[in-house]
Amino acid sequence: MIRFFSSLFLLSVFCSALAQELVPKEQNEPVNGKNPREREPFKNPDLEIFKKLFVKRRKEHMEAIKGLLKMESYERRYKMISVMTEKVYNVIETKKHVLEKAGFVPNNISFPKETEIKDALSSILENTALFGDIVLHIPDIMHRILKQQPMWHSIMRWSFSFVSQMRHLLDKSTFTMLHLAEQELQFVPRDPNYVNPYWTNPSEEANNKKATFKKEKRKKEPRITRIEL
Incomplete structure (x- = not known):
């Protein structure tokens, strides 16, 4: 599991290298009888590759979230999330300095x-999205961690604001998720009808499991048949 999460932070480097190899050659020949200047603008191949890989990365993020939610041990889940969010914070802080420089x-x-800037940009977008996923799906643990790490707030607030200004690189579902996460963290004012659609109250979930267990136990208990003599 940890090896899988660590790989999430390295693939962006491969994305940047691949993008450099696929820069299109300049075309001067007319196509379909049209002068190049009359044709529609050629799509930026770096941008198209980035978007496709970002969508793929989002699928990996959701698999990671599913893995966390399947953990029955609260302490194991807490430790795993602590490790993940610390890595996310460190990556974002480092890449922030790269972009500012x-x-x-x-x-x-x-x-x-520039490869270095593309790498920093993709790292910030990917890790901010992963952070948002955890905030929305497991807010009880995330609020507990953030309460113990108040120094993280300024960097993460900056990160969400930065990503919102690069929304043209995000798919619609990711942008919606990040806006909800901003409200959950109260980085922006919450909408009057704000509800976290991804979270189930742990106490309610535990009570439901107990009720189900008792119901199943009663069904399995053998009934004593009364024999009249």
Whole structure:
């Protein structure tokens, strides 16, 4: 499990390297009888590859969340989430310095060409999304961890704000999830009707399990038949 989560932070480097190899060659020949200047703008291959790999990464994130939710031991789940979120925080903090040093300004138009910036950008987007998933699906543990790590708040608040300015790189479901996570963390004011749609109260879940167990136990208990003499 830990080996799987660690791999999530390394694949973005491969994404950046692959993107560099697939930069299109300039085309000057007319296509379908049209002058190149008259044709529709050519899609940025780096951006298209980034989006596809990001969607793939989101599927891996959801598998990771499912694995956490299947853990019956609260302490094991807490320790695993503590390790994951600490790695997420460290990666985001490191990549934030890279972008600031490069003078990168987030916006909804451009996509960087420099490998180092693309790597930093993908790392921040991926890890912020994973952080948001954990916040929404397992808020009881996340709020407990964040209460013990108040120094994380400023970096994570910056990260969510940064990602919202790069929303053109996100799929719709991820952007919606991140907006909900911002509200759960109260980085932004909560909507009047805000509800976390992914979370079940642990106490209610435990009570439901106990009730089900008692019901099944009663069914399995042998009935004593009274014999009249």
